[in-house]
Amino acid sequence: MFIVVAFLAGGNVGLLTGILCGMDGDSVLDAIRYGGAAFAGTVVFVFGLLGFWYGFQSGET
Helix, strand or coil, X not given: CXXXXXXXXXXXXXXXXXXXXXXXXXXXXXXXXXXHHHHHHHHHHHHHHHHHXXXXXXXXX
């Protein structure tokens, strides 16, 4: 479930970033590049956040 949440959040952020980048007049390649970077960054952030939360809840250090 954590993986699905991370990828859904990353997909939404990446899509919105790509759309906004394309609306600013950048090329399609730049929009794809920025959207992909936002997707990857969001997935890594959510994995880290959920991992921290899980470790805190389970009492492991």
